[in-house]
Amino acid sequence: MSSESDSAYGFGDGVPLEPVAPGTTVLVAGPALSRTEDLARSMVTDGNSAGEGALYISTNKTHKKVLDACRQTHPSLDTDMVGVIDCSGQEIGQSPPGVNVKYVSTQSDLTGIGMKFSALYESLYADATGGRVRTSLISLSSLSMYVDLRSLFQFAQTLSGRIDSADGLGVFAIDPTTHDTKTVNTLSQVADGRIEVRESDDGDNELRVRGLPDQPTGWHPFTLP
Template sequence: MTTETDGGYEFADGIPINPIDPGNIVMVAGPALSRAEDVARTLVADGSDNGEGMLYISTNMTAEKLLNACRQTHSPFDDTQMGVIDCSGQDAAQSVLGERVKYVSTQSDLTGIGMKFSALYEGLYGVVDQGRVRTGLISLSSLSMYVDLRALFQFAQTVSGRIDSAGGLGVFAIDPTTHETKAVNTLSQVADGRIEVRESENGSGDGELRVRGLPDQPSGWQSFTLSE
């Protein structure tokens, strides 16, 4: 693990990102083949190594598939402080996470997602050390297929405000290739920084990323590895 800096949220050695201060929201941007969503999921799952809460708003994976993906990149993975809002629309099979999974039948129900997010966040905040909770919204692009830009922006703003006020870490995934530039710029307003992800140009690691808008971060493109 990287060295703790002013209580920042830390990441595994394979992720070349220095600790990010509490209250920050980062947008993880990249096309589907870049593994941007995998990076976003991993930035939240890294909380398992520090006993922090991990809360996912999952639009593309069921809760069980998401848990299995976390286990593949983190061994061992402690799911006791993990919560999932499953709005994938897929079969709601019983999860080992039990009551820590909340189901929303459609991605267009932003009100329902928001209510379940608040309930799960409050529950995790009350049991983890110093109220440290990481939230992954994966992904904004998937939600954009069901609601208009104005509603999605207001939803993202509400979620980011809750995370900011609680000193959490927010990780929002977006595929900029599926949106007009105006939409990407609008949604980016809720974030403090941006992590751009692309396929590796020289075949090293699982891809490359660079950080924009956050202080004390490596400059330029850096190789990353998701599996331990």
């Protein structure tokens, strides 16, 4: 991971996280009914207003649903700096103007996803302010239903390595309740740290950070628009 600098990646006011160093990949872990995926998506969209690239690898939602979700938290989304790899396997429609969308017909085609990722990343990197690109993979749990653990680990590790070498930011979502401990621990190895998400007894969304330096300790509430 690159050393922390003034170019660290920051997040929205409602997310109690300190900026993280370029080259970092984090795992956002929480159950499906929590706001885990919303948080992972928002952490990437947070850089859009500063001219950073936002690349979404979506395994369970169409590109239209991804963009709608992004606009819920960031209404002024600049789609010129957005790229979506739609791996949902649902009907391919016409891509919206100003958004670079690439399709992969099935979640099991990790090679195809990787190729689309490389092409989209290079395009966004060339146009983004300072070459800064944030990548969201939602989700590892969805991909695990189509490929074996070894292949998924190698794929995620390759993505993380590319993000590191480009001084980007990676945010990978996972639902640990759908996996055994070995699987979660194995996939956690591709990330520099982990953000755990839960819903409190009062119904608040909370997070805590593991493995990342200079972050708040314990559980803290977070809010998304």
